Amino acid sequence: MLETEFCKVKLGNPTVLASGILGTSAELLIRAAENGAGAVTIKSIGPREREGHNNPTIFEWEHGLINAVGLSSEGYKEMEDVWEALKKCPVPVIASIYGANVQEFIEVAENVAKQKPAIVEANISCPNSEKHGQVFGCNIDASAEVISAVKKAVGEIPLIAKLTPQAPNIAEIAKACEAAGADAICAINTVAGMVINIEARKPVLHFKKGGLSGPAVKPVAVKCIWEIYEAVKIPILGVGGVSSGRDAIELMQAGASAIGIGSGVHFKGIDVFKKVCSEMEEWMNENGFANVKELVGIAHE
Numbered sequence: 001m002l003e004t005e006f007c008k009v010k011l012g013n014p015t016v017l018a019s020g021i022l023g024t025s026a027e028l029l030i031r032a033a034e035n036g037a038g039a040v041t042i043k044s045i046g047p048r049e050r051e052g053h054n055n056p057t058i059f060e061w062e063h064g065l066i067n068a069v070g071l072s073s074e075g076y077k078e079m080e081d082v083w084e085a086l087k088k089c090p091v092p093v094i095a096s097i098y099g100a101n102v103q104e105f106i107e108v109a110e111n112v113a114k115q116k117p118a119i120v121e122a123n124i125s126c127p128n129s130e131k132h133g134q135v136f137g138c139n140i141d142a143s144a145e146v147i148s149a150v151k152k153a154v155g156e157i158p159l160i161a162k163l164t165p166q167a168p169n170i171a172e173i174a175k176a177c178e179a180a181g182a183d184a185i186c187a188i189n190t191v192a193g194m195v196i197n198i199e200a201r202k203p204v205l206h207f208k209k210g211g212l213s214g215p216a217v218k219p220v221a222v223k224c225i226w227e228i229y230e231a232v233k234i235p236i237l238g239v240g241g242v243s244s245g246r247d248a249i250e251l252m253q254a255g256a257s258a259i260g261i262g263s264g265v266h267f268k269g270i271d272v273f274k275k276v277c278s279e280m281e282e283w284m285n286e287n288g289f290a291n292v293k294e295l296v297g298i299a300h301e
């Protein structure tokens, strides 16, 4: 009932561990797979090790999380042991990558491709050092340029372009990525925001501003997925605020073929994938759906 494909990669179910939530620990990624994730995404890997921002980098508020981890991550050169350990991962592994310019993206993509992940995801929600720090995914030309370069670097491996909801024209960005060779679109990354502790009279994060995720961003994700679905033919990995079967079905009805879960792991535990799947099955049985693929985009009909 829940089996599906994404970019021709077979998935036991459409739930995917989103990037950044369980870092680059093979042990944790495998644990997500054992707890029902249909695929797992590694935290974005860059050209070299990065420390990221100072603590506190993540804070839970009433409607979700806010984080400013600052893309703290391992560089691809420190990933050898992780790739070796991930050979035991029972589900497809998605390698998320980022760079500060096109050349860095190419360098990381070429190296990551050698490890033959099932799919590569280019996180283009990061600043472009050559364009005054403007986020790649907010500019049509920069998005197309980086996706075209990464696609050449990864060859036959399917490529997902992960977009930011900060783009005023996300559907246009998605179209440009599709034309540049992306095999799928992932939407959305976190939404820019800020939370202040009024007693302390200070922002809760050391970096002050951060990215919102969790329940607060679900309507933003639904709108972005809806617009992208109407603009492109390639499949969409919908992410944003999913922690129940109903949430997942809502994103699928908007047009997502698979569903990323990030903050949901924090709020519901690592077996959130199993819970979401059984709730989806229950809803589908009650509503007369035999196959999860039938849900994709039906709210547009």
Ligand SMILES: Cc1cc2nc3c(=O)[nH]c(=O)nc-3n(C[C@H](O)[C@H](O)[C@H](O)COP(=O)(O)O)c2cc1C
Pocket: 018, 019, 020, 021, 043, 044, 058, 065, 067, 069, 071, 096, 123, 162, 188, 189, 190, 212, 213, 214, 215, 217, 239, 240, 241, 242, 260, 261, 262, 263, 264
């Ligand atoms: C702590 C944290 C770290 C994240 N790191 C990454 C990352 O390295 N790369 C990326 O593409 N997205 C990253 N994200 C964004 C998530 O993958 C996801 O797009 C976003 O959180 C929305 O989904 P959610 O509401 O299910 O969490 C991160 C999110 C959080 C909360």
